[in-house]
Amino acid sequence: MSAEEESASLAPQIQNSPNTATSKVTIYDIAHAAGVNASTVSRALGKKGRTAPRTQKLIEDIATELGYRVNPFARALPTGRTYLLGLIVGNVVDPSFLDVIRCAESTATAHGYNLILVGTPEAPEKEIATIQRIKGGVDGLILADPLMCDDQLREMSRDTPLVVIDRQTEGIPCVVPDVKKGVREAIRGLRENGHRKVAFVSGARDSWMSTRIGAEVQDACEWSGMEAIGIPSREPTVEGGRLTARNVVASGATAVLTCNDLLAIGLMQELQAASITVPDRMSIVGFGDAVGSVYTTPQLTTVRWNRGQTGTNAINLLVEILDASGTPARAVHLDTEVVIRGSIGRQNNAPSWLEVEAHD
Amino acid sequence: MSAEEESASLAPQIQNSPNTATSKVTIYDIAHAAGVNASTVSRALGKKGRTAPRTQKLIEDIATELGYRVNPFARALPTGRTYLLGLIVGNVVDPSFLDVIRCAESTATAHGYNLILVGTPEAPEKEIATIQRIKGGVDGLILADPLMCDDQLREMSRDTPLVVIDRQTEGIPCVVPDVKKGVREAIRGLRENGHRKVAFVSGARDSWMSTRIGAEVQDACEWSGMEAIGIPSREPTVEGGRLTARNVVASGATAVLTCNDLLAIGLMQELQAASITVPDRMSIVGFGDAVGSVYTTPQLTTVRWNRGQTGTNAINLLVEILDASGTPARAVHLDTEVVIRGSIGRQNNAPSWLEVEAHD
DNA sequence: CTGAAAGCGCTTACAG
DNA sequence: CTGAAAGCGCTTACAG
Structure with missing residues (x-):
């Protein structure tokens, strides 16, 4: 007895909820209950204001009481929406x-x-x-x-x-994100930190983003008298990033910008595994502020947008x-910003050949 | 001239693709073209085998030629699917x-x-x-x-x-994942590493997962004569994890298991910020193998399932x-396994009070 | 094996 | 402001 009461009071909102039954309520049911034509119901529930206020309210009340839900497919048929x-x-x-x-x-x-x-x-x-x-x-x-x-x-x-x-x-x-702004800021930041040679790790296929970022890196480097070197990756993942490490190092760049954060994370891991300190010997900038870019040590500097x-x-x-x-x-451009974290630093140890070249 | 040729050959699959036009092809169009009734088309395209092989093929050919696509909403109306x-x-x-x-x-x-x-x-x-x-x-x-x-x-x-x-x-x-197996393995691993007191960081609300994991931690600890201490978190996020650090340390546990990886990551960050080395002074086990659990240093040991x-x-x-x-x-249970990574280690430096207690 | 018909639940001119 | 009717594109008994 008390158990029954309890079960009844346990889920009152369900018991009371309109039309718990499985049966579908249609506008005809409402029309019947309201004593009007189905087309009036349709109008009352659809385009408001095309129906007398009283009927309107009556129909709406009955609809909620019966727990009516428009059948989206029945609606889609005549309207196409x-x-x-x-x-x-x-x-x-x-x-x-x-x-x-x-x-x-x-x-x-x-x-x-x-x-x-x-x-x-x-x-x-x-x-x-x-x-x-x-x-x-x-x-x-x-x-x-x-x-x-x-x-x-x-x-x-x-x-x-x-x-x-x-x-x-x-x-x-x-x-799309405002690639130009983000890349420019990033490159400027690297320059101010003494970097003169920057590698860009592109995506595997020429996605618009990768191409765009690469072009802007090129452009920004030219503008500030820096050298840019393109390095392709095999896949735009952490693993793909690891695989580029050798080429990045071999390029002689002191900083690298990747077309996404996963590449940057993989690259960082591989460099560290080879005892190439980040950022002391290699600065890294990602792109995208992926989840996980703050879990690395050092945390990843990246170009972020929402x-x-x-x-x-x-x-x-x-x-x-x-x-x-x-x-x-219309093209919507989303604002980007560089989030400075630990993965970039000053380029202090200019390799000797740089000085030699300077003397040429 | 050559430009025109080029543009024509650039996208042949589009030019040739059936019914590039926007107009919708219906079964009536097909019926008309095939000289049969729409119901026959419906049968031929729907429940196969209820139509003569020849008509069947004829209709199918016309359908693909016209680029027919069934209107899912028109179908949904009579069938309810x-x-x-x-x-x-x-x-x-x-x-x-x-x-x-x-x-x-x-x-x-x-x-x-x-x-x-x-x-x-x-x-x-x-x-x-x-x-x-x-x-x-x-x-x-x-x-x-x-x-x-x-x-x-x-x-x-x-x-x-x-x-x-x-x-x-x-x-x-x-x-659901096989919580029991994963937790048992994790606790056993901790015990073998000398841990005797384990904290469990639960989720903010009592989700089934959190409750379940907590219960299994309790159970496994009892079984192996270890002490389990429950510590609630404010939210099941990295930030939430950070906030539990004090309580985890205060609990006197030497190892902690969290009900998800984000909590574990936050906890690790906060401990490290307080110079509490992981795993030397605190072992951490997550749950879920979230993206990012391998980006931490040390990487996170966690209970994983697919x-x-x-x-x-x-x-x-x-x-x-x-x-x-x-x-x-039916309940499907997904197999779980403990992924051992750097965040757990031997409990060597037993605090003095433990030894004191031992002498009691 | 195939056709004619009714119906799924809704919307929307068209009259009134 | 409201009703009667036609139609959206498909499926499915029901005859033949």
Whole structure:
């Protein structure tokens, strides 16, 4: 007896919650209960103000009482709007991408959309196939660092509302970090610390980000009369970073900037394993402020921007396009800043050949 | 002229790709082209074998030629199956959750489902509200570490096919790590290293995982004649870990196990900042093998299990339930193992009071 | 094996 | 302001 009472009082919000039953409540049920036509219910629940205030309220009350939820698919059929947004990503290695996803999701929800997450193999054709597969079921897409070429991308965007992140292509709305600013600041910092020769570790494939960062490193170095040396990596991971260590050392550079933090972390590990002290003998600057860049010893100096903002802005841009179709493609640039941590230092021990050259 | 040729050859797969046009191809278009009824098209494309081999092939050919894609919403309406699965997560701080998401997505795709990701505020009612909002649009749900009570969970699962991860509740299908095994191994390892007093840093709220780990630490310590001391944290993050350092030291324990790796990392940082050497003066064992646990110095010893398997198994379980409704609730236990890294060591410098006690 | 028909739950001109 | 009707694209008994 008392047990029954207890179980009854344990979950009152469930017992009382409207329509616990599995049966689906439709607008016809509401129409019936309210004594109006289903179309009136549709109007009352949808475009407000097209219905008499009294009926409006009556219908709304009945709807909540019955626990009515619009069937999104039934709605999608006549309207063509699914209120689903797709986020398509390749092989994301960087864990800070979780921020992008999380913020994209919450922003989508705030706009009344749901986010469907789709992974795609890292190959242009697969990417296109994935998009084809998915696009019929969503109102718009966000493409993270897509591999397809510019023309394919533009072709796609004629077909489907779409926003690209971490890549800028003429004619396509996108969200990218302000690479130039970040790199310039980083290079300036290195110069002030006496560095004159900087290595740049690029990503395996020529992603927009890697290419962009490399170009800006080149540019910034030229501007400040420094030498820049490009060093490719095999993969944009910690392991890939380790593998570049030899080449980085062999390059004769005293500082190195990598196109992402994982590379920087791997590089640091490998250098330390070879007793090459960081930053005394090699300064390291990462890019992206990945989770984990503060766990290293020394902590990693890196070019940071708000990854969450990437997700938020991408969704906002997409929703904007969806709402007012015909919006011109817009590029959102996210501010970057250099976070100075322990991995960079003064270049004191100029190698002798440098002085020799100076005498030439 | 040559430029035109070039642009034409640049993206042949696009030019040739079937139905580049935006217009939607329906089964009626195919039916018209094939000279059959739409219902026949539906059968040919859907349940195979219910149509003459010749018509079958004819229809399939026309379908691919026209670039037909089934409209998932039109299908969902009569069948009630959306081929959408929801993954509902609270405030996920651990970046290794990206593995869960990624594997869940790819497994869902392999089964012909798409994954919709939904974040929810960390409060039982909000959680339930989120589920209510979402459940009409998906075939089933995966709940990551939900906050609602057991009864609410069971109530929900009557309503909607659902699988829970990182929590075990009687009557609910779930995927959890084998906590007992991992903790036992860890404690045994500590004992063999001479430790006799172990602190356990729990999560802020009593998540199933934290509670479970704590209980097993207690149990394992009793079994091996060791002392276990529980220390709550304010939040299950790096910062939260830092804040527990004082209490951990004050506890007199020589080793500490935390309910996740972030706590362990923060704790290590704070101890080191106070010149308390790890592992010489304090051994640390994490839980979860989070990204970043290998970036610390020393690297973190932790209880690991395959996070990706969590996502994979959860989806498999859910799809299994969806396919054969009426399957009994099943709990999948993922194997765990202790990964020994530098953060644990021998307890050599037994404090004097220990010896004093021994003489008592 | 195939066609004609009804229906899934909603929206939206079109009348009134 | 409201109702009756048609239609979104598909599926599935039901006949034949």
